[in-house]
Amino acid sequence: MDLALYHPEWGYYSRRDDDPGFREVGRKGDFYTSVSVGDTFGRLLAHRLLMAWEADFQRQQPLVVVEQGGHDGRLARDILAALGEIGGHLPGSFEYRLVEPRASLRETLERELKATPVPGLRVCASLEEARAPAGIFLCNELLDAFPVDLLFFSGGAWHERRVGWDEDESRPCWVTAPLRPEWRDFVSSLGGGFPEGCQTEICTAVDAWMVEAARLFERGLWWIIDYGHERADYYLPQRTTGTLRTYHQHRAGEDPFAHPGEQDLTAHVDFTRVEEAATRGGLARRLFTDQHHFLIEAARPWLLSLEGMRPDPLTVKRLRQFQTLTHPAMMGQHFKVMELAKLDA
Numbered sequence: 001m002d003l004a005l006y007h008p009e010w011g012y013y014s015r016r017d018d019d020p021g022f023r024e025v026g027r028k029g030d031f032y033t034s035v036s037v038g039d040t041f042g043r044l045l046a047h048r049l050l051m052a053w054e055a056d057f058q059r060q061q062p063l064v065v066v067e068q069g070g071h072d073g074r075l076a077r078d079i080l081a082a083l084g085e086i087g088g089h090l091p092g093s094f095e096y097r098l099v100e101p102r103a104s105l106r107e108t109l110e111r112e113l114k115a116t117p118v119p120g121l122r123v124c125a126s127l128e129e130a131r132a133p134a135g136i137f138l139c140n141e142l143l144d145a146f147p148v149d150l151l152f153f154s155g156g157a158w159h160e161r162r163v164g165w166d167e168d169e170s171r172p173c174w175v176t177a178p179l180r181p182e183w184r185d186f187v188s189s190l191g192g193g194f195p196e197g198c199q200t201e202i203c204t205a206v207d208a209w210m211v212e213a214a215r216l217f218e219r220g221l222w223w224i225i226d227y228g229h230e231r232a233d234y235y236l237p238q239r240t241t242g243t244l245r246t247y248h249q250h251r252a253g254e255d256p257f258a259h260p261g262e263q264d265l266t267a268h269v270d271f272t273r274v275e276e277a278a279t280r281g282g283l284a285r286r287l288f289t290d291q292h293h294f295l296i297e298a299a300r301p302w303l304l305s306l307e308g309m310r311p312d313p314l315t316v317k318r319l320r321q322f323q324t325l326t327h328p329a330m331m332g333q334h335f336k337v338m339e340l341a342k343l344d345a
């Protein structure tokens with residue numbers, strides 16, 4: 001999964017010499033995200049940032065916002081544009097740091113920023129470089145793009161499913177391997193009732209990443225937005241095929257070996273794992289809710305400002321985006337938000 005997504009030359013998310021831009025997300029790409037729905041997601045996050053800036057950071061200046069997995073920087077631009085518009089703060093109150101560890105993508109971002117500068121936005125090579133005394137971290141659909149390992153239930157026990165080659169070595173295929181000893185406690189904590197042939201995932205990359213991300217600020221908030229579940233729900237025996245999925249030209253599939261490097265691979269997030277790692281990093285969970293509730297709260301000032309007004313065409317467009325982002329049958333319930341906090345320092 002790591003190679004298929006991030007191989008420097010062939011990976012789905014890597015920049016190629018013949019394709020210097022970013023992988024398209026949205027209508028022209030393989031999948032939609034809340035960011036690709038339109039600028040309303042960024043505007044609502046900007047409202048939420050302003051609320052936190054006032055309530056939790058006493059209007060501290062500058063407040064540093066760090067985003068990782070920001071792809072082509074669209075959310076960063078949307079948020080900064082909205083912060084400028086909805087106001088209530090001085091210019092320079094917010095600094096935005098976009099973390100992009102891959103040099104080729106960082107160069108592309110920097111080139112684009114040179115062509116159309118965004119005051120307050122800078123690109124950092126690592127979380128370490130983005131560190132600040134106080135701030136808010138956010139990521140949208142970062143963790144679902146982390147490589148996972150597969151667990152496979154066979155012969156009454158959990159095994160690992162790895163990538164191997166078929167008999168004539170012409171095609172990759174699954175091979176079953178004994179479970180790593182360090183995962184034994186974890187799988188026994190999942191309980192019983194799993195049927196023969198059941199498959200699920202484990203994303204250990206979250207552990208070190210979360211602990212590192214927790215070091216970003218002495219005082220801060222961390223917003224992790226993604227699809228996923230808490231553990232008891234994630235590892236239900238009824239979910240016999242797990243959550244690893246492929247996306248190619250807006251069609252979901254289940255064959256990770258198809259279109260290598262040309263389709264997205266993704267798995268749901270085990271939010272309990274995120275919280276456990278965050279706790280080890282000194283953070284406390286403040287909120288775990290769905291996108292519907294998180295954005296409705298953020299939208300309150302905007303919706304109140306529209307009361308009694310006939311909406312102009314731009315507002316009508318944004319209200320439509322708002323519905324896509326928050327309606328429980330669209331993106332509202334599927335996406336979750338975990339807010340972690342370290343505010344005592």
Ligand SMILES: C[S@@+](CC[C@H](N)C(=O)[O-])C[C@H]1O[C@@H](n2cnc3c(N)ncnc32)[C@H](O)[C@@H]1O
Pocket residue numbers: 013025033034035036068069070071072099100101139140141142145146
């Ligand atoms: C599903 S896309 C989401 C893009 C964007 N956040 C959005 O919502 O439209 C996942 C993004 O995470 C990026 N990514 C994965 N691992 C990363 C890492 N360790 N640091 C920064 N970005 C990463 C990928 O390159 C890709 O751009």
